[in-house]
Amino acid sequence: MTEQVQTGHLSGLATDPVVVEADRGRGAARGIFEALWDLLTSMRFSLFVILAMAALGLVGTLVIQAPVGVASDATAKADWLAGVRPRYGGWTDIFDRLQFFSIFGSIWFRGLTAFLTISLLACMVQRAPGLWRTATKPRVTVGDGFFAHARERDTIVVRGEAAELTGRVVGVLRKHHYRVLLDDDGAVNLYGDRFRWAPFGSLIGHLAIVVIFAGVMAGSLFGFRDDSFMIAEGSTALVPTGEGLSVKLISFEDAYYTDTGAPSDYASDLVVLQDGRDVARHTARVNDPLRYGDLSFYQSFYGPAAVMSVTETDGRVLFTDGVPLAWETKDDGRRVGTFTIPSKDITVWVVGTWGGTDPLVKPGQMRVETYRASTGDPIEQLTIDQGVATAVSGLNFTFDREIQYTGLSVSRDPGTILVWIGSILLIAGFTIGFMLPHRRIWGRLVLRPNGVGTLSVATPGRVTHDVDRAFTDLVTDLRAACAAPTAI
Amino acid sequence: MEKMSYYSFVAAAIAVGLAFVLYLMHVLSGLRAARMQSAGTGTTTGTLGLFMGSRTATFGRYGSILGWLGFAFLTAWLVFRTIATGHGPFANMYEFSVAFAWGILGVYYWFERGYQQRVLGLLVLPIALGLMLYAATIPATIEPLVPALQNNLLLTVHVAVAIVAYGAFAIAFGAALLFLLQPSGPRWGLPKPAVLDEIGYKAVVIGFPFMAAVLVLGALWADVAWGRYWGWDPKETASLVTWLIYATYLHARVVRGWTGRRAAVLLLIGFAATLFTYFGNYFFSGLHSYGGLG
Numbered sequence: 145m146t147e148q149v150q151t152g153h154l155s156g157l158a159t160d161p162v163v164v165e166a167d168r169g170r171g172a173a174r175g176i177f178e179a180l181w182d183l184l185t186s187m188r189f190s191l192f193v194i195l196a197m198a199a200l201g202l203v204g205t206l207v208i209q210a211p212v213g214v215a216s217d218a219t220a221k222a223d224w225l226a227g228v229r230p231r232y233g234g235w236t237d238i239f240d241r242l243q244f245f246s247i248f249g250s251i252w253f254r255g256l257t258a259f260l261t262i263s264l265l266a267c268m269v270q271r272a273p274g275l276w277r278t279a280t281k282p283r284v285t286v287g288d289g290f291f292a293h294a295r296e297r298d299t300i301v302v303r304g305e306a307a308e309l310t311g312r313v314v315g316v317l318r319k320h321h322y323r324v325l326l327d328d329d330g331a332v333n334l335y336g337d338r339f340r341w342a343p344f345g346s347l348i349g350h351l352a353i354v355v356i357f358a359g360v361m362a363g364s365l366f367g368f369r370d371d372s373f374m375i376a377e378g379s380t381a382l383v384p385t386g387e388g389l390s391v392k393l394i395s396f397e398d399a400y401y402t403d404t405g406a407p408s409d410y411a412s413d414l415v416v417l418q419d420g421r422d423v424a425r426h427t428a429r430v431n432d433p434l435r436y437g438d439l440s441f442y443q444s445f446y447g448p449a450a451v452m453s454v455t456e457t458d459g460r461v462l463f464t465d466g467v468p469l470a471w472e473t474k475d476d477g478r479r480v481g482t483f484t485i486p487s488k489d490i491t492v493w494v495v496g497t498w499g500g501t502d503p504l505v506k507p508g509q510m511r512v513e514t515y516r517a518s519t520g521d522p523i524e525q526l527t528i529d530q531g532v533a534t535a536v537s538g539l540n541f542t543f544d545r546e547i548q549y550t551g552l553s554v555s556r557d558p559g560t561i562l563v564w565i566g567s568i569l570l571i572a573g574f575t576i577g578f579m580l581p582h583r584r585i586w587g588r589l590v591l592r593p594n595g596v597g598t599l600s601v602a603t604p605g606r607v608t609h610d611v612d613r614a615f616t617d618l619v620t621d622l623r624a625a626c627a628a629p630t631a632i
Numbered sequence: 633m634e635k636m637s638y639y640s641f642v643a644a645a646i647a648v649g650l651a652f653v654l655y656l657m658h659v660l661s662g663l664r665a666a667r668m669q670s671a672g673t674g675t676t677t678g679t680l681g682l683f684m685g686s687r688t689a690t691f692g693r694y695g696s697i698l699g700w701l702g703f704a705f706l707t708a709w710l711v712f713r714t715i716a717t718g719h720g721p722f723a724n725m726y727e728f729s730v731a732f733a734w735g736i737l738g739v740y741y742w743f744e745r746g747y748q749q750r751v752l753g754l755l756v757l758p759i760a761l762g763l764m765l766y767a768a769t770i771p772a773t774i775e776p777l778v779p780a781l782q783n784n785l786l787l788t789v790h791v792a793v794a795i796v797a798y799g800a801f802a803i804a805f806g807a808a809l810l811f812l813l814q815p816s817g818p819r820w821g822l823p824k825p826a827v828l829d830e831i832g833y834k835a836v837v838i839g840f841p842f843m844a845a846v847l848v849l850g851a852l853w854a855d856v857a858w859g860r861y862w863g864w865d866p867k868e869t870a871s872l873v874t875w876l877i878y879a880t881y882l883h884a885r886v887v888r889g890w891t892g893r894r895a896a897v898l899l900l901i902g903f904a905a906t907l908f909t910y911f912g913n914y915f916f917s918g919l920h921s922y923g924g925l926g
Contacts, residue, residue, distance in 0.1 A: 191883040191890065194876050201873035205866045205912075248864050360862075371859075401776050410779050430779035431857050442859030443779075553859035563861055567848040571841055578837040608830050609747060 184266040193260050200256065204247045207239060212371075215246050261357055264350050272347060278582075279340040284327040286586050294602035296611065298619045302589070302626045303596050306332060309589060312625040313599065320618055322585065334587035338580075345576030352569035359562030367557040373441070376449035376466025376549040380417065383439070383554060388419045396446055396550045410443050412550040428552070438556050445551035448479060450494050450510050451544040455533070462487065462539065468549035469496050478505065484517055490537065491517040496546075510543040512536050583614065599626060634774060637712035637721075641730060644705030645764045647698050648737070652757045654695030659754050662688040666821025692750050696741075699757065703741060706734040717774050720788030723781055728791065729767035732910065733760040735799025739838065743803055743831055749823045752831065755806035780857055790849040793842055798906055800839030801878070805903035807832035808896040815893070829892065832899050833885060836878050843875045870909040877902040 183189050208228055214220045228245075229236045243250035291297060302309055310332050314324045322336035368385055375381045375393040383389040394413040401408045409429065416424040416436045426434040434441040453464035462485050469479035479496040495504075495511040505511045508530045514523040514537040528534040533542045584603060591597035601622065603615055665688055709730060713721035721727040740756050743749070781787055811828040818824045823831075850868065851861040862868065881898040884890035 187883055188887045188890075191880055191887055194880045194883065198873045198876035198880065201869050201876065204864060205869045205873065209864065369860075404775055406775065407778055408776060409782075429782075431783040433856065433859065440859060442857070444859065555859050557860075560855065560861060563851070567844075567851070571844050571848060574844060575841045578841065609827070 181266065181270075184263045185270040190260075190263055190267065193256065193263060197256055197260065200247055200250075200253050203244055207244045207247070209247065210245045215249065257357065261354055264354050268347055268350055275343050275347060278343070282325065282335055282337065282340075282584070284325045284335040284586075285329060285333040286588075288588075290586065290604075291588060291600040291602050294604060295607045296604075296615050297600070297602035298615075300599045300601070300619070300623050300626055301596070302591070302599050304591075304626075305595065306589065306591050309591075309599070309626060310334075312628070313587065313589065313622060316618070316621045316625045317585070320614075320621070322583075331591075332587075332589040334585075334589070336585045336587070338583040340582055342576050342580035343582050345573045345580070346578075347573070348569050349573030349577055352566045352573055355566030355569060356563050359559035359564075359566060361559065362562060363557040363559030367559060368439075368555065369557075370554045371444065372470070373552045373554045374468040374470055374549050375412075375552070376451070376468050377547040378451075379466045379549075385439070385556070389436075389439070390417045390420075391415070391441065391552075392417060393550055396548045398446060398548075410446060410550075412443055412446075412552070414441065438558070440555055442553040442555070443550065444553045447549055447551070448496065449547050449549035450481065450496065451547055452483070452492075452494060452510075453542045453544060454485060454492070455540045455542075457535075457538070457540065466547055466549060467494050468551075469494065470549065470551065478502070485539075486517070488539065489517045490523070490539075491515045491520075492541075494543075512541050512543075581611075583611070585615075585618070633712050633716035637709050637716060638772070640705045640709040640712060641764070641767075644702045644709060644733075645761070645768070647702035647705055648733075648757060648761050648764065651695050651698035651702055652754075652761055654691050654698060655750055655754045655757060658688055658691035658695050659751050661691060662751075663821050695750065695753070696744065699737065699744075699753065700741060702760075703734070703737040706730065706737060710734060713774075714788075719777075719784040720792055722787060722791030722795075723777060724771075724775070726767050726770050726772045728795075728910075729763045729770075731791070731795045732798055733763040733767075735795035735797075736760040736763070736802045737799075739796065739799035739803050739835065743835065747823075747827065747831055749827065749831065751810060751823055752803070752806045752828075755809060756802055759802055759806075783853060783857065786849065786853040786856070790846065790853055793849060794846045797839045797842035797846055798910065800835045800842065801874075801899075801903050801906045804832045804835035804839065804899045807835065808899035808903075811896045812893065812900075825892075829896070832896065836881060836899070836902075840875070840878050840882065843871070843878065847871055847875060867909065867912050870905070870912050874902065874905040874909050877905050 208231070210221070210224050214224045225236055225240060225245075232239060239245055243252065247253055291299075310326065313334060314326070317324045317334070317336040320338075322338050323340070325335045327333040327335075370384060373381065373383070373391075375391060377393050377395055380390050380392040383391060392415045394415060396413070397409065397411045398407065399409040399411075400406065412428045414426055414428055414434050415422055416434070424434070424436045428434040428441055428443045430443050433443070447468065447470060449466040449468045451464075451466050454462045456462060463483060465483070467481040467483050469481040471480050472478065473480055473495070476498060478498050481494045482492065483494075484491045491514070493513040493515070495513065497505040497507050497509065500507060505527055509527050510530075511525065511527045512534075513525045515521060516523060523537040526534065526536045528536070528541055528543055530543050530545065533540045535541075585601060586603070587599060587601045589597065589599045599622065601619060603611065605611075710721060713727065717723070720731075722731055736756055737760050740753060740760075744753060777787075807828045810822055811825050811832065813819070814822055814825050847868075850871065854863065854865075854868070855861040877898060881895055881902060884895045884898055
């Protein structure tokens, strides 16, 4: 006995109460492609894929994730693993082997995402034609079994003339915002529905996920990103996109609330230069990035910087600039920065003080450490006083004063627009799909020659509170309309 | 305004507390009447919910009135606190906890109007009350916003949407719990499993798109403030996991063998994930950590 008039599981994605997966193509020798297709379009399978995705996400929240870049650098990775070993003990190597420390770049996550994408596309391809047929070419005539067994059904005794009664029934359905289709095969068959396009909302919601994935993909393929773009006050730094663009930091301000000491503002006054020419100026704040063309500059971090100058013994200037002390030494927490003097094959590390009790570098001093750039061999280390030119490895080093530097994230992401389009489709699609369920009702009007007969009406699927209420209201109105005095 | 918001909060806590007592009496009296009736005639429940004796109905009615009053006071709290701070009151754990209670009550009363299942209220009112009592124990001072939160529009919308989603998930949790209490058909005059299944689904159908909007608005904000729309920050990830669990539920509900019990269990897991996401600010070290007690 069929309660479902529609065939297969074609008429809805998540909103349709029909489950049809078990009874297809069994027994017959199925090709591997067919089996794969069945798997990919199976609701049960997608359930497990989503669950697995959630499980990976859970791993990502519970297990500390290694910072970006650590995985590709063997020494950095060993250091990092040593850092988390006390916490995870013997599990450290197992987790590492399983790629749990960078779960969102892991083979599991990539594979699952690929699988999910293919599965989403397969489901849409498989379900769309059915949705289209249901919306555009619904069956108007259904068997008697449906009227006898649908969970939501009713029969009204009517008296009168077929055309007249049909007109009234159609009128009531239209008043309830149903579209009505008729078919006369001796009896009058009626089909009415509301929100016939709404099931496509769910389809669009699923499509939106693929659109978002496409945006993420476009961003990682064609985007540009530098999360540690640092400029000292008064300095200019070249944006590493190879487009002749540079950014100058006029000043950096960090402000604090006087009563709580909590930070209130971080602001970098920035000028954008194209081939040395000023083209834009903006004070970048945490919630207010600098945008120039398709590049965005976000206030990300900040810290102290040392204005250093290096001259030859004859007074020729080799280097003069603010050096961001952007790193911290691991054992003693001193701030350090670096620059190179290519013409002398020298790399310089500038080390700041950790405070008044620092025996090596006192406040008002900087320690200068020089290394051979090509080999990494140390040349000389010396602590120098502020404002005093001091000879280190045959060059005169001066620490002029301490200033601040700003750390910016620079990004260009052509995929973002796709992500936002996908996001809007996602919310709109699922909202429409869920809030406006496709309501369908079938009716059959049978009159005997004496003008007395029955109007059977039924609606398919699960009975819910609001479906029941809507159906009851509709039947009440139909009863009233058919019983109206002129019908006799 | 801060004073007014405080009074509203206290009034709301008292109203919800009293409402809870009345719901308890309502349900106890209803269950007893149902038992006596089933002993006599063999019928157990009305079509929707408890068998209604006159005393039962009175308890229920006054319970609902007090609950509504509690919701109204919390709404007043929201308004006063918004005026006092200049943004939606969602900037620290105190504000967020009270707002969460508001969301739960709001969604619950939306469902009570349609379904009249006060047994469900007996389960979710304590959650709201617990959140309010918890809020009463943590500092309620209004503090100026740290730079990352200085976006009044997105702060207000992002979290307001989250509260509705969380509220809906709390209702679904209550319905699932009552569903699982009756493994073999209707019992004790509790709401029928079919009705509970429907309430759970309806709540998720509200919560799921709202949670999607939370993720999207969060991504939008992250893009403005941090320069990327997604960074696998623990709170971001936890929200996504929550959303995925409800996505699983929506699929489970139409897969043979997963309807009913398993789907209800997914709703319990989903709410656990919701709470995990919500309290995550305490133990996540990520970018959302400012939302703590500070």
